[in-house]
Each structure stands twice: as C-alpha cells, then as structure tokens.
Amino acid sequence: MREEPLVRWDWIGRNWPSIQSLLEDHVVMSLVPIVVGLLVALPLGLACVRWRGIYQPTMSLMNVTYSLPSLAVFVMLIPVTGLATRATVIVPLVFYSLAVLIPAVVDGLGSVPDHVRQSAVAMGFTPLRRLLLVELPIAVPVVLAGLRVAAVSSISLVSVGALVGRGGLGYLFIDGWQRQFYTPIIVGVVLVVLLAAIADALLVLAQRLLTPWSRARGTA
C-alpha cells in the first residue's frame, strides 16, 4: 500500500478532460441552489419581516430541513427527481441554502437603522420604493455574508451526491475509494476547496463593488 504515491501527476494529465466535465457539473449543481435559494429567500425573508409571526415557524421548518442528512434526502428524492439527475442534488441544496439565506435576509433588513427607515418615510417614499431603493441595498452586506456561507456549504455538499450517482467532483472520491487510489480523492478535495475559495472571493469582490459605502464602516 505504501508504494502507492499520494498524487500521480500523470493520472491527472491523462484524465483532465473527464475531471473538467465533473468540475463543470459540480459548478452547475452548486450554483443553481444558491441562485434559486436567493430568489426564494428574498420574498420569503421579506414576508418574515412584514409578518413577524411567520418568521419563527419558517425558521423552525428550515432548521428541521437543515438537520435532515443530505444523503437521506438525496435517496428519498430519487423516485421524484430520477436517478442520478442534477435535480436530485439541487433540490435539497436549495432548501439548505434557504436555511442560511432566509435569516440572512431578515437580519439584513433588520440592519437597516430605524432612523434611516424613518427618514425615507418622511421624505415621501412609497413602501415599495423604500424597499427597493433603501432597505434592500442596505441589507446587501448581511445578505452577502449569508450567501458566502451558503455558497461554500453548497459547493461542499454537492459531492455527497456521488453516493447516489451524481455528485460532480464527488465522483472522484468514490472512484478513488473503490480503487484505493489517492490521486482522484486529493484532486477532488483540492478542486472543491478551490472552487469554494473562488466563489467566496467573487462574493467578497461583489460585496466590495456593491457596497463601497460599508467599507471601513467600523473605523468611521
């Protein structure tokens, strides 16, 4: 066993095309839940702020969802979404990201200082405009912070899908495991982490670009 080197570089070279297609699959399956999650979390979060009463129940539901093991959910979805389809992986991940994003949206809107909201009202903003032009933009940093966590976990969780036949880079883990072969596993881990790092960096960049007004806020 010891003779098996940790990384066989030639293997990576030879199999790069298939690794690449796994990578692409991984990107799609982790990105879609974040985007869909965000699109759903925004209205839901708004609703939770508007009707405070539904926040707790919604979050309880989300927390229960969050504590369901991903593997089990993947398995149980197969009859609905089909074997080894992207949907099998994407659907549960949407819910996981909701569990992070809804509180982020709610906290984000909560981070709008009351005096800012009041002065928007006093200046004659209609409720919708106030939401779009004042409250949502101010909520951006908090929402983005949530989005970063959601993105990273989503990217990491996709690989579990490999156990039910569709896990992007997770395939490399199964493959390496079966063949007692470290290289694919290491390549997979490194690529997943790299992917997460890139997504994270992009979101940080987005935050910088979107919210120049919040930079160095703490020091002001």
Place this chain on the structure above:
Amino acid sequence: MNWLVDFFGDPANWSGPDGIPVRLTEHLQFSTVALLLAMLVALPLGLWIGHTGRGALLVVLSANAARALPTLGLLVLVVLLAGLSTDLPVLIPLVALAVPPILVNTYEGVRGVDPDLRDAAYGMGLRGGQVLGRVLVPVALPLILLGLRLAAIQVVATATVAAFVGLGGLGRYVVDGFATNDYPRTLGGAVLVALLALLVQLVFVLIQRLLVSPGVRRRNAVR
C-alpha cells in the same frame, strides 16, 4: 406515512446490533466525541484569537476554507490512509466540519464584546485571564453556544455519510436502505437523525437557559 410504520413498526428494528437503540447510541457516541474534539480545538483557539486579536484573519480565512472541505472526500481519504482499525480517522472529517462554526462564532462572540466593557474590566484591575473568564466569555456565551449548536447539528446530520465507509450509527439505515432499495429504512434513518438533531437543539436551549445570564442579549450567529 406507511413507510414510517413499516420501519418503526418492525420489532426487528428495535433489537440486535442493527437495532435502533444500538444505532442511536453509536450515532450519539461518535457525534459527541467529534463535537468534543472540535471543541477542544476550536474553543481555546477562538477564545485566544478573540481575546488577543492575533492571527484573526488567518483563522477566519482558514475556517471558511475548512467549511469548504468536502466531508465525503476527506472521509475516504482518511480511511484509506489510516485504515479502519479505530474510529478515530472517521472522526477527523466530522471534527473538521464542526470546527469552523465553533471557531468563528467563538471568535466573533469574544471580539464583538463592547470594547468599553473590556476597558472597564482592565481598568478595575482584572488580569488578562480574569477579563476573558469573567467578562468576555459570559458576555459572548450566547454566540459561543449558538456556534456549538450549529456544529452539533451539522455533525449529527453529516455523520450519516460515515456509514458509507462502514461506520455504524443511524447512517447505516440510510445507506443500507438505499443499497437494498428499502425506502422505509432510509426514511426511518433520516427521521431518526432529524429527531436527534431536534433533541440537540432542545438540549442547547436548556443549556442556554441555565448558563446565559438574563442580562446578556442574543446576537446573530454566523453559520
């Protein structure tokens, strides 16, 4: 719902080495050990960094990277490298999973304590350790506990995957149910894990009630 009855109603599932009590105990066991190990690493580190402010950037960045570590990949790698003779290797990915939320929340909790409070504490003649122990930790406690709670829930939920490499616990039902196309079993396993997670939540609410001073208000957690 019939599925649930199929699984929970079967007396065979309540006894023997593959019975619910045994699986539940196993699951609890290694979840607890993993959580304890993670606490052992993350709590002191988080407290220290939050208190001294040293190495904060590095740790926060690497904690986020650790969050990205795919549990499955880590699991198979570790087991391949170290073998299955003990459960310890299997715990490594779980520990890696639990460290970031504990670390980040502990760090944020301590760091976020009003600087005036810290000032007042030093000004009254508390020593560094006393400031940490008597002021920073009690004030940061809600956030620290929240971090622990998130970690615990993630560990409980993710420990399921460990069944893939032959570990026991409730994950067995999920994995075996899938392998034998026995949906009630998978579903039953999932429900048990969710119930366990719920129980963990309850326990933490209780701990919170017991340990956190009513004078301290809650802040937002970082997942």
Place this chain on the structure above:
Amino acid sequence: MITFDEVTKRYADGTVAVDRLTLEAPTGEITVFVGPSGCGKTTSLRMINRMIDPSEGRVLLDGVDVTTIDPPTLRRGIGYVIQQAGLFPHRKIVDNVATVPYLLGWDKKKARDRAMELLERVGLDLKLAGRYPFQLSGGQQQRVGVARALAADPPVLLMDEPFSAVDPVVRTSLQEELLRLQAELNKTIVFVTHDIDEAVKLGDRVAVLRVGGHLAQLDDPATLLSRPADDFVREFLGRDRGIRRLSFVSGHEVGLRADLTVPVSTETAGLRDTAEPWLAVLDEDGRPLGWARTDDLPASGTLAGVPLAPYGTFDRGRDSLRAALDATLLSPSGCAIAVDDAGRAEGVVTREALSEALDRVAGGAHA
C-alpha cells in the same frame, strides 16, 4: 401656516402622548416645541407629516386638513430632519441630498446641480459630495441632513432634535447656520428640542409642553423668559433666566459716553486730573487699544508709551445687552467699549448707563 386644532394622540397602549393641543406655527417663522423627555414633542411633530395620525382633532396645513392628503405626496412637500440625520448609508452625499428631487422625477443633472447648490449653502465643502455618509463627521452629516430636507424647496421644515447628537461647539455653529439660512429662505419651521437654550436661541415662538402632552406656554422667547406662565415653566427655564433675557435686548438700548475715549496721540499732561479713574485709549483709526488708569499716567509724553490694561468690547449693532454686561464684567475698568462693525470705538458703556438700561428692561418686563 400649520394649525393644531384640539389635537389628541392616544397610542394603542393607552398612553396619551398629546392632549388637546391647539396652536399655530405661523408661516415663515421658527416655532420650537420644547419640553422634558416624553412630553409628546416628537409625536406632535410627526402628526404634521402624517408619520402619525391624530386620534382626535385636526392638523391643518395652510387650512387644509393633512389627513386629506396622500402621505407620500404630503411628505415630499415637507422637509424632515432628525437627530441621527438618517442619511442613506449606501448613497453618496450628493445623491442623498437629491433624494426628494429624484422622487419627484427631476432629471438627474438638475437634481444633482440643486444638491450641489444646497451643499454649498449649508456650508459644506463640495469635495464631500462624492463621499459616503460614514466618511463624514457627525456635524457634517447633520448639515447634509438639512440640505437634503431643503432639496425640493419645501415651504415647511420639521426638525426633531436635529443637533442634539453633536458636540457643543459644532452644535452652536449648526444653530447659527440655521438662523442664517432661515433669514434667506423664510421657511415655516417646526423645531423640536429638549434644550431650553436652543429653543430660546432659535425660536420666533416657543411652545413649552409638559409631560402628558399639555401645552404649558406658547410665547416669544423674551416673554417666555420674563413671564413664565407657571412654576413648571419657570423651573424648566432654569437659572440665569434674568441674564439670558438680556439676549433679547439690543445693544442700542444702552447709552454711550464718548468723553471717556482718547486717541493714543493725546498728551498725558492734560489727562491726569480727570475725575475718571480709567480712559479707553484708541489708535489713529479709532480702534480700542486698552485702558489707561489715570492715576498711573506719567507726567509728560503721549499715551503711546503708557502700559494699557486689556479691554472688553461689544458690538452695539450686533450684540445684545447680555454681551454688553459680560464685557463690563470682563473689563478692569468696569466699563465696556462699544465698537461698530469695523471695530472702531463708538463710546464707552459705563456701569451706570448699563444699570439704567437694565432698569428700563426690568421695568418693562412686568409692565
């Protein structure tokens, strides 16, 4: 004109924040609401722009019941400034100021030009226009808040403790800025504060409210200080009421003695036997140089070589009797030198002259 007509506000929990308030805030004047914390100042103010609607009674804006006007429309015509400025953290200063113009559909260029004009008007460096609020000091933010409220040139301005979060020095300069602006713009301003000094300084009329939302007194500041309606108001006005009242008496009230000033070129010889203990010495242009004590004058030579004691001056045209009093108290001679705008001495205010002026004022106060 803003009219409160028997206005009562009862909150859902039963608190009566405002109790049958009836008053008028005349057009083009600053009306100040002052009173202890919780007396219903904010509540009253917000009933004007319908942030809160009254439980009973009516609030009229130029005779029109505000509840008949759609709130956003109403509010766009009313400037509103609050304590924390309430600036939008995500918008640059210039865009903050242009908020209401944008809302009203002005074109972007015009709105920004207007914003720049206003920034200048409230005394802000135009360099700040491109910054974000967090990059400004508290006082600067407050100025932006005022500029923003003025952007669409609303006839009415509501200000809720706008200057209470900044330090005393900045606060004073903001107050003066506001008075200067108001002299130009003649808005109808309702200003809320819990600081009686601010109220007296800024208000054309001051409404003192007491907890429970009752109007205790409504008067111009001088009357308020000289004739408080009851013990509550007297207590609230605090100490120094007599001295502060002098702020409302023009420096012109006091008589001057020109014979106590002498040019620096004067020979000392002729001055030594004057009955006056002190003389104000002036330079060639008539500006004061200091006080010479007649007893100490040398036998010969001009005043040029004589040691002079520092002097107290006040500007008769601009300053009040209070400043005159202060100047006499600071001056070693017990007399103040009255100067004109250019700083040239017009004469000397003796303590007798001051006393006489004060007698007139005191007499007038209770006439």
Place this chain on the structure above:
Amino acid sequence: MITFDEVTKRYADGTVAVDRLTLEAPTGEITVFVGPSGCGKTTSLRMINRMIDPSEGRVLLDGVDVTTIDPPTLRRGIGYVIQQAGLFPHRKIVDNVATVPYLLGWDKKKARDRAMELLERVGLDLKLAGRYPFQLSGGQQQRVGVARALAADPPVLLMDEPFSAVDPVVRTSLQEELLRLQAELNKTIVFVTHDIDEAVKLGDRVAVLRVGGHLAQLDDPATLLSRPADDFVREFLGRDRGIRRLSFVSGHEVGLRADLTVPVSTETAGLRDTAEPWLAVLDEDGRPLGWARTDDLPASGTLAGVPLAPYGTFDRGRDSLRAALDATLLSPSGCAIAVDDAGRAEGVVTREALSEALDRVAGGAHA
C-alpha cells in the same frame, strides 16, 4: 497626589497624543482635564492607571513611579469610570458594584453589603440592586458606574467623560451628586471632559489641553475665567466668561440695605413719601412677599391689601454673585432680596451695591 513629570506619549503610528506634560493633581481635590476632541485627555488619564504607558517621562502616584507597580494591583486601588459606564451586562447591579471587592477576596456577604451601601450613597433605589444593567436608564447606569469605582474605597478616582452620554437634566444632577460625594469622601479625582461648563463647575483645578497634547493652562476655575493664558484658552472658554466668573464670587461680597424692607403690617401712610421707588414687603416671619411701588401706595391702611410685584431672591450664604445679578435682573425693582437659609430676608441688594461688589471683583481680576 498624582504627578506628571515631563510625560510624552507617542503612539505607534507617530501621533503625539501628549507632549511633555507636567502637572500635579493634588490629593483630595478634583483636577479636570478639558480640551477639544483628540487633545490627549483620555491618553493622559489612562497613563495614571497604566492602561497606557508613557513613551517618555514618569507618572507618579504619591511619589511612586506607576510603572514600577503591577498593573492589576495598581488598578484595584484606582477607581475608573467611563462614558458608557461599562457595566458588565451579565451581572446584577449589586454584583457589578462588588466587582473589585470580590477581586480583592472580600467575602461575599461583606462585598454585597458594601455594594448596597454604595448604591444608596450614589442615590440609587436599592430595588435596582437585583436588576441587570439593561434594565436601567443611562443616568442610573452612570450612577452604578460611580458606585462600582468607589467600591473598594480607592483613594484615587479617574473619570473619563462619565456624564457626557446622558441628557442635560440628568447630567446636572449627576454633577451635583459627585460634588456632594466628594465633599464627604475627599478622593483624589482626575476628571476628563470636553465641556468647559462642566470643568468649571466640578474642578478645583482645571487643566486646559490643546490638540497635540500640550498643556495650555492649569488654574482654578475663577482664575481661568478671569485670566485665560492665551487666545486658545479664551476662545475655548467661550462667551459669558465675565458672567460665569461671578459664580466663583460669594454672595457675601455684596453689601445689603436693611432699610428697604418693611413688614406687611406697616401703615402705608408713612411710606408714601420715601425717596425709594420700591420697597420689599415681608411677612410676620420676615419672609419676602413681594415689591410694593411707593408711588402707588394707598393713602391709608397697612401694606396687607397692597398689590405686590413678584420678587427675585438669592441666598447670600449659598449663592454666588451670579445668582445675585440674575435676581436683580429678574426683579421689577432692579433690586434683589437676600435671604438666609430659612428664607428670611436679610436685606436688599441694590444695583449700586452690586456694582460696587462687581468693581471689586473686576478690579481684583487684573490686579
């Protein structure tokens, strides 16, 4: 006694916060550091309890260089009060106050008893002892902060803008509380503020610092007001310097005229041809009732039926010349009635008497 000996503090980024500061804060007195924002007040204060160590020079506590003392030990002997009180949110009020006693190893019962005693002393309801800080108002929290600093009876108290976050009314009462406490306790207090009024009110000595960490002037408040060292200090002291200075002159300085008071039982007949325009009317116990104008007196009967104008009084024992001046300005007669502690009239202060007293003060100011 606290001694600053050529103390300089240079921060890592090169900012010189304090520049060769040399001064003494005498034992049992309140020394106030005042100055504009960023002038190094906080830095100076914190060098006393070693929250910051000086770059050069020495800070001595009763002759001992503080850098030779272990910081926690040093700090336990020095009370420290800051703006937001810095109360521990997780501890009940009583335990907050008992913090240092606990640290010093007092037994629990004794520490709590001491805490309760102090809560009472700073004027807090003992019911609050079992509450948590968030359940208290800002002013109450500030009082707890003071109590906590006093808990182990430290000889030295450092206070960094302790009252600047509360509203003016509460602030005044906190200031008075502090003066009352200090009268009992005689601590060595160093007090930081940027409010000159507070400095002048509280300080036995006031150190005015200018930005860059230079000491501009160190004097007792009266001297500071009458003889500011330079334009910076003069500017910083602001307007009304002359009037405010009167606060430091005792009411006893002014002479009284007893002949201007008349009992209410006096027949009017004999009073009508007095030269005096106004007379102070007293009741049987000698307490003032008001002013009667001699010209308007009826031909017969006692003063009992005569309409009286309201009066201004001042307490000669307690009040300053400033209150006397204010009273003369408020009184329709231009004269104030001096009363004793019990409220009985001692005589009348005429404007002439006041003028004379002021002359003495003004004369003294520049002697």
Place this chain on the structure above:
Amino acid sequence: GGDPLTNTSPTPADSGAASSSGGGGSKKVVVGSANFPENVLLAEIYAQALEAKGVQVEKKLNIGSREVLYEQVKGGGLTILPEYIGSLLAFVDKSTTAKSKEDILAGLKEKLPAELEVLEPAAAEDNNSLTVTKELSQKVGLTTIEDLVKVAKGYTVGGPPEFQARQEKNFKDTYGLEFKEWKKTGDATADAIKDGTIQVGNVFTTDPKVIINGLISLQDTKHAFGADNVAPLVNKAGVDETVTSTLNAVSAKLDTAGLLTLMKRVSIDKDDAATVAKDWLTQNGLAS
C-alpha cells in the same frame, strides 16, 4: 424521450460526466452501472461500443446496488445494466436452486418480467466470493468455502448491506455454513478484512482491493453463488437491433482472463475505466 427528470432539472444543458453525448434523440440509451469498479468498466465497454456504432448514449455510472438499479431498468430510467446472471436470478427468484449457466439462463427467461431481458452472456465470469487475508488462509488452512465451515462460528463476516439478506440462508442450505456475526461493511469490506474487523468478507474476485492487497478468495466448490457470467440486462423497449447486436458482439469477446487483465489495469495501474474500455474495444475491433 430521454430522461424526463433531466428535463425538469433547472439546467437545460446536460453536460456532466455522466453523459457523453447531448441528449434529445429518440434512440438514446442510458447505460447504468453499480457502484463497484468492474461494473463501471463493463458499463464503459458497453457504452463506448454503442457509441462507436453511432448510438446516442447517456452514462449513469457508479450509482448503487442491484436493488436500486434493477428497479430503474425495469422502470425505464436505465436502458442497459451490466449484470451477472447467477446473482441476478437469485435476486429475482429467491428460491432458485439453479447453479449452471444453462439453468440460470432458463430461470431468468422465466422469472424476468416482460419488460426486461438478459442478452447473450459473455464467457467472462466474475464470481462473488468469500475472501480472507493471506495470513488467515495460511494459518488455518483455508482454500475453499468448505474449509470455513468448521471455524466460521468464531468468525465475523461482512459484506455490502444487501449481502446478509441475499445469502445467509443460501450458505446454510448449501454448506451448512453459519457465522458468529454478520456485519454491514459496505464499500469498506475489503478494508475491513485487512483490518481484522471481519475475518471473512463478500467481495468480487475482481475487486481492486482484493488484487492490490493480495487477499485470498475461497473456492466455491458447491457453487453456492452460482455461475455468474457477465450479461447486459436491458429494458426491451429501449433497445433496438443495433444495440442488441453490438452488445452481443461485446459479450462474444469478453472472457474471464481478459476481464481480470483489464481490472488489473484499473486497479493497479489506475487507468481510467473509460480508457481501459476504449483500449479493449479498439484491440478487439469493436471500436476505432
């Protein structure tokens, strides 16, 4: 046609590793495989052979156990699955006693539901086995399953989750074999044997870990596992003449030795199943 579930997926373009050709054509077949390397390799061989004939292929490899995949083939989610005839028969007919290839094929014909069919089996056999470490084999003298009978009461046996349910009775009936304990070691069975967690494990003789670790597979003298020739299980509705003939051509060339050689490449040389499959197909003139 195609996979309706792929259509419901939020991403329109299905460009993952699990598919090698854009979907959409009505003749597309879906090749699946169970989650062990040999099955993956076989699936690759089938898929590439079909592609070489111009058939549109979607691959869903390394997914799960027979229990899962069988249902999928039956339901049409998968079209083709590499199978092992003996095991398959045991699966569809729990009571079968057939041991020979002919009996098994006959049994399958009878028992398989109408929508399913097993195409021509290859000569290649991949037997299920009971496997032990070399050390244990030498120490106790184990070479056949029969040797195990006398010591098994002290041993723990492990295998995939479905193992106990499938085989416990069979072992007892065929050999009178009873173990102390049954463990579900799943994909870690070979590792478990190596570690000593279990003494005996159910792995395929071609499992890379058997090959890598030099484990000993005991001879199945009484054919408890039955003949396990490789054969494609297909959903009849999904395959046409081209597919059938192509797969039969593949089976005609595939023998046990050949398969073992291929598996050594996959296991030891760590060549990718796809590459190995391609090479074999080229060598045998089944693809260019």
